Amino acid sequence: MRHIALVTLVVDDYDEAIRFYTEALGFHLVEDAPRPDGSRWVVVAPEGGGEGAGLLLARGKDDAQRARVGDQTGGRVGFFLHTDDFARDHARMRAAGVRFLEAPRHEPYGTVAVFEDLYGTEWDLLQPAADA
Structure with missing residues (x-):
């Protein structure tokens, strides 16, 4: 079996x-x-993610990498966070200060809303439709 284990996300500050x-x-x-080089190996993953990919949070090391923070996907939604309870997670994330760029919408493939991470990278919060 094969699966994607990690995806790198360039960040400004590890602790933030x-x-x-x-x-x-x-x-x-x-x-x-x-x-050894003074950087850190920082991995985060959704709770209950099982075999899903985690994020390697990598601090930008030079001007070129730092310039990509928040624009790693050219302004497109680059990450998709699936949930089994959209209303619960949407409410919790909003209460925690996450900025949603749109109201939740119902599509044939599920309930979805676009949000930004702390650097402006766009994500989808998505509860797939039962038959998707």
């Missing part, structure tokens, strides 16, 4: 990103280990 993903989005901190 850890707080956002764990407190606002409800992810758990999988690993936070120092590296």
Whole structure:
């Protein structure tokens, strides 16, 4: 069996990103280990994610990487957070200060709303339709 284990997300600050993903989005901190070069290996993942991909939060090391923070997908939704209870997670995330760019909408594939992470990267919060 094969699966995508990690996706790198370039961030400005490790601790700020850890707080956002764990407190606002409800992810758990999988690993936070120092590296010999002074960087850290920081992995977060959604609670109950099973074999789903985690995020490697990587601090931008140079001007080119730092310039990509918040624009890693060219202004498109780049990440899709699936949930089994859209109303619960939407309400919790809004209460935690997550900025949604639209009202929830019902599509043939499920209930969805676009939100931004702390750097402006766009995500979908999505509860797939039962038959999807």
